[in-house]
Amino acid sequence: xxxxxxxxxxxxxxxxxxxxxxxxxxREGEVTVLLGPNGAGxxxxxxxxVNLLNYQGEVNICGYPNHSLEAKRSFGYVPEVPILYDLLTxxxxxxxxxxxxxxxxxxxxxxxxxxxxxxxAQKDKLxxxxxxxxxxxxxMLLALLIQPKALLVDEPMVGLDPASIEAVLQLxxxxxxxxxxxxxxxxxxxxxxxxxxxxxxxxQGEIVREIHRGEEGxxxxxxxxxxxxxxxxx
Ligand SMILES: Nc1ncnc2c1ncn2[C@@H]1O[C@H](COP(=O)(O)OP(=O)(O)OP(=O)(O)O)[C@@H](O)[C@H]1O
Numbered sequence: 001x002x003x004x005x006x007x008x009x010x011x012x013x014x015x016x017x018x019x020x021x022x023x024x025x026x027r028e029g030e031v032t033v034l035l036g037p038n039g040a041g042x043x044x045x046x047x048x049x050v051n052l053l054n055y056q057g058e059v060n061i062c063g064y065p066n067h068s069l070e071a072k073r074s075f076g077y078v079p080e081v082p083i084l085y086d087l088l089t090x091x092x093x094x095x096x097x098x099x100x101x102x103x104x105x106x107x108x109x110x111x112x113x114x115x116x117x118x119x120x121a122q123k124d125k126l127x128x129x130x131x132x133x134x135x136x137x138x139x140m141l142l143a144l145l146i147q148p149k150a151l152l153v154d155e156p157m158v159g160l161d162p163a164s165i166e167a168v169l170q171l172x173x174x175x176x177x178x179x180x181x182x183x184x185x186x187x188x189x190x191x192x193x194x195x196x197x198x199x200x201x202x203x204q205g206e207i208v209r210e211i212h213r214g215e216e217g218x219x220x221x222x223x224x225x226x227x228x229x230x231x232x233x234x
Contacts, residue, residue, distance in 0.1 A: 001025065001026065001027055001028050001060075001061075001062060001063065001150070001181055002025070002026040002032075002049060002059070002060070002061050002075075002150050002152070002181055002183055003025055003058075003059065003060040003061075004022060004023060004024050004025075004045070004049060004057070004058075004059050005023055005057055005058040005059070005060075006021055006022075006023060006056070006057040006058065007019055007021070007022040007023070007045065007048055007049075007055055007056070007057035007058075007059065008020055008021055008022070008055065008056045008057055009041075009044050009045075009048055009053060009054075009055040009056070016205070017205055018041050018044045018205055019041040019044045019045050019048065019055070019205045019206075020041075020205040020206050021057075021206065022041070022045055022057075022202075022205075022206065022207055023207070024200050024207060024210070025198075026150070026181045026182070026183040026198075027181060027197075027198070028149075028179050028180070028181050029176050029177070029178075029179045029180070029181075030176055030181065030182070030197035030198055031172055031176050031182045031184060031192070031195045031196050031197050031198075032181070032182065032183050032184070032196075032197065032198045032199075032200070033183075033184045033185070033186065033192045033196045033198070033199045033200070034046070034183070034184070034185040034186075034200050034202060035186065035187065035189060035192075035199055035200070035201045035202065035221075035225055036187060036201060036202030036203060036229065037187060037203070037229050038187060040187075040202040040203055040204065040205070040229075041202050041204075041205040041206075042154070042185035042186075042187070042202055043080060043154055043185060044205075045185070045202070046077075046152050046154050046183070046185050047079075049061070049066060049152060049183075050066070050075065050077045050152060051066050051067055061074055061075050061150050062074040062075075062149050062150060073101070073146070074148060074149045074150055075148050075149070075150040075151065075152060076143030076144055076145075076146055076148035076150075076151045076152070077143055077151075077152045077153075078136075078139050078140050078143045078151070078152070078153040078154065078156065079139070079154050080154040080155045080158065082135045082136055082138065082139035083139070084127040084128075084135060084138060084139060084142075085127055086126065086127050086128035087126060087127075087128070088126070088127055089123065089124050089125060089126055089127070090114075090119060090122050090123045090124070090125060090127065090130070090138055091123045091124060093127060093138065093142060094106070094110045094141070094142070094145065097142050097145050097146070098110070098145065101145075101146050103145065103146060106145055109144070109145055109147065110141070110145060113140075113141040113144055113145070114141065116167055116171065117137035117138075117140070117141055117164065117167065118137075118163075118164070119134060119137055119138060119141065122134060132159040133159045133160050133161060133164060135159075136158065136159045136160060137160070137164060140153070140156070140168070148180065149179075149180060149181065150180065150181040150182075150183070151175060151180055151181070151182050151183070152183045152185075153182070153183070153184050153185070154185045155185060155186055155187075155188075156168055156172075156184055156186070156191070157186075157188065157191045165191070169194065169195055172184075172195050173195055176195075176197070184196075189221055189222045189225055190222070192221075193220075193221060193222070196213060196221065197212065197213050198210070198211070198212050198213070199211050199221060201224070201225055201228045201229065203228070203229050208228055208229075209224065209228045211224060
């Protein structure tokens, strides 16, 4: 479970907050999506949750304050732009995370994800030698290596080919079946159309709509998104 309470973020010298009084839950066994147009505050929210930014408010992950060791051991984060160790190979990057987190039996987990992401043949390549999509998949693999109870993914499908997109969608479904809280930020609704359980629509730094699967009526999530974020709407 990821619990966000009264999250507000002002960047240095900004007059307006990038995120204003945001409250939401990403429940266990569900895919929660943060939707919003460019600049709505999605990445700022995710970066605040994983403690990469200073902010006002309270964030708990699996019941622990997000800055605690317990929380840090519980979540995986996949940023929009992968942050990798360029001079480590894929194999070395896996071993680095395995040792840093003191993981038991991480090799088995790694092999399964290397296969899923079709990275097995790239094991000896340096991270800097990988293609954009391969870097994205390695970033996801490293976040999954710790078998996180909460997974936060910022724009998961950017740069991925159709087979990889399908593999990642199936993976998200499997993770939620295993009870993981999956939080995805995206402005591409088609990507999450089949897997979302709860959606929070952001506009100008605020959550302007919360919707649970089944509440859409005859409308699609995309229609609700466009109605909610249309110019002139509060
Ligand atoms: N490092 C920064 N310094 C100052 N302002 C920032 C910084 N990063 C983001 N912002 C501002 O914060 C607001 C929210 O940006 P954010 O990146 O969180 O939006 P987003 O919803 O993730 O957008 P996108 O879909 O384009 O990735 C925007 O007004 C943006 O200009």
